[in-house]
Amino acid sequence: MFEEAQLYAPVTRSETGEATVHLDHDHPGASDPEYRARRNALATLAMEWQPGDPIPVAPYTDAEHEVWRVVCRELHRLHERHASALYLDGKQRLRLPEDHIPQLSEVNQRLRPLTGFGYVPAAGLVPLLQFYGSLADGVFHSTQYVRHHSVPLYTPEPDVLHEVVGHGNCLAHDRFARVYRSAGEAARRVETEEALEFISKVFWFSLEFGVLREKGEVRSYGAGLLSSYGEIQQVADADLRPLDVARMGVQTYDITHYQPILFCAEGFGEVENVVGGFFDEVDDDLVQRLAHAASTPA
Template sequence: MSDAAEPTRKHGLADRSYRPDSPDWTVDQGWQHYSAEDHAVWKTLFERQSRLLPGRACAAFVQGMREMPMRHDQIPRFDELSEALMKRTGWQVVAVPGLVPDEVFFDHLAHRRFPAGRFIRRPDELDYLEEPDVFHDVFGHVPMLMHPVMAEFIQAYGQGGLRAQRLGVLEQLARVYWYTVEFGLVREQGAVRIYGAGIASSSTESVFAVEDASPNRIGFELERVMATRYRIDDFQETYFVLDNLEQLLELAQIDFAPIYQRVAARPTHEPGDVLASDTVITRGTGRYHAEKRQKGNA
């Protein structure tokens, strides 16, 4: 899934040209307006990922997935999700029409509100969608918000995002979010496991990220991640792996200001680069992306 906005279109609740009157961009979920087709898409995606993730996702994700009030056969109600989250970690889910401005996104996170798109993809978009929908945002993100470490980290990221905007270094901080919250892996019981929402909500990347020989899997190091570009149009060429989820708490307590200065002085790395200083867990063959590039040049 790409983070680039797709052209405006309508489907179910998704008029993506709509912009709300409220300054925080929140809207009513409008759950009663979901169609039978919308719920059927959710059911297909939910059941597919529920089969795939045990043994591939980390224990915290699988536990959160089972404990949240998410039925397999219908799109969840955000108020019910919020009730469960508030009891556990103080978070809530708020509906937004789609992608929101950075400052709005960060402010929500800083106040423990997770903005979720209320629309759901079409049946012909099951395997690829540019703009995050309700399945990505709810199924992918909400289970980990039940975990106290992730709950603290994402709030700290929201606070840090507001500061990064003022400092003009948002790109560097965005890479941290991308390679953790969206596409992060963690060591668990001698294997790498998924905790990132972008992987957990994708049937193909759930397998690719942890089993395919193509991508690099490299130990997480903050400044290395902040200096590394990422793919928004395809699978990642490199995944960064935490030793444990508690590493995220350490990141939440760091003063990033001097780190921004150091990262600005170092070269920017491409998504598939492997450095001599890296802790390489798996050095990928690069075959998947090489074949894609070859086809593109044919």
Template sequence: MIINPYIVQLDADHPGFRDEEYRRRRDFIALESEKYNGSIDSIPTIEYTNKELETWQYVYSKLIELSPYYAFDEHITGLNELGITGKEIPQLRYITEIMHKKTGFQMVPVKGLIPGKEFMQSFAEGFFYSTQYVRHHSTPGFTPEPDIIHEILGHASGLYSKDVSKIAKEIGSAALKTDDKDKLKKLENIYWFVIEYGLIKENGKIKTFGAGNLSSFIDIKRCVEEKECHRPFDIEVIANTSYDPTITQKILFVAESFDDCYRQVKDYCNSL
């Protein structure tokens, strides 16, 4: 019998699957998350390597050029107020200290992906499970699962935004109330098409506030410019639309405003 020596399991097609150094490093960062004891002070500080920093800087520099054209208005403000720059990979603890004061959200370090119900219901209490490792350096434009670049450049500005964070809390409260698999699947669909890939009209332009788009220098532009992918924001349709996380998203929902988006999500969640 072959004993898998790694704590974090990766699929064979993961870019870092055959890179032993990467997998050891990833395991180390994953284990650091065990130091978290519920207080913001206990979120571990990671001393990122030069290679990890280079990956961050490459992605950051590309995204920061595109964000003014494609990201929702609060994104750049949020990054600035959270002190996020290309100089260093932000520490989850520092981001959380600032974010918590504004919207009550806290980033909670974890080893990897968390099951859907547990992940979503944590929003109700203002927690957002977050990874701290960096994607494999060979694919800076792609990661098959969340990494610190996705959490910071994708989720941080949303959780720092009162508009986006209150939508997440509605999804979390609904997930907390139910164990029904069908209802949880509908909530996962809403989470996916709103928090990860949502689009919004701002000042007559379509922008994205979805973390999956905001943290990808390919998707941030594509999601806005590929108009044939756009659909009206109808929460019934969204709740019943399945998705494949492993492919480029070809269906994207455009909300008329954050107020409309919030009202539809809230009404739907209350009806479950």
């Protein structure tokens, strides 16, 4: 795990335009020069990409395609047991290939006709306003690298499996897509960093790590859970709390560990009403009121 709890490895760029991805010393690919070279090359391609340009082609290896196959096979089994019905519906609509890592352009060909969403490449961390704001336009910033082949069922950072298997299958369903777009509109509406951070935490505890009840069982609908072989199986051990955007917006979290606190909805309709409703109405004043309410003892 990253010692400084960095969600994405830092990326720097030289004067000649070449990118360097700074993997932590205990990252599974840190001592693999070929993997590091591919990560640097992909980061360079993403940084050079401009809106309107074709999506750059990622040069995946046979070992990386095998990682995709292994993870998709294992997640498929877990999705049938732990994923929400709406996610499974989106997955059926999108029909991602499971025998190779699809290029983002291939994903876009499948996704855009369904909900209008499409992917664009990202080298790593994208500024909050840019990332969330772009959702309003149906644009999702995605990394293209894949986790190291030595540990296919683990990644210390979001990779293309998280972006495409986790988020892509959600974005393929109209009801999910509407909530994502509302999150983007919310990010553009607020003016303060505090409000934007509040929105990002509500997004984190819903569209990344959200769970809900279906037919008496707790199921996952958040992309962070649905793309994690380990964490999706640990939901039963979490402290499940009612859906409450005030609490979600101030709740701290540690990305280097499984989330000990999750907010559970009574069906996706409540996600749309509570989380989607918050995104539809939020402004800086509302964030201030909610943050104050969450910090006031009952």
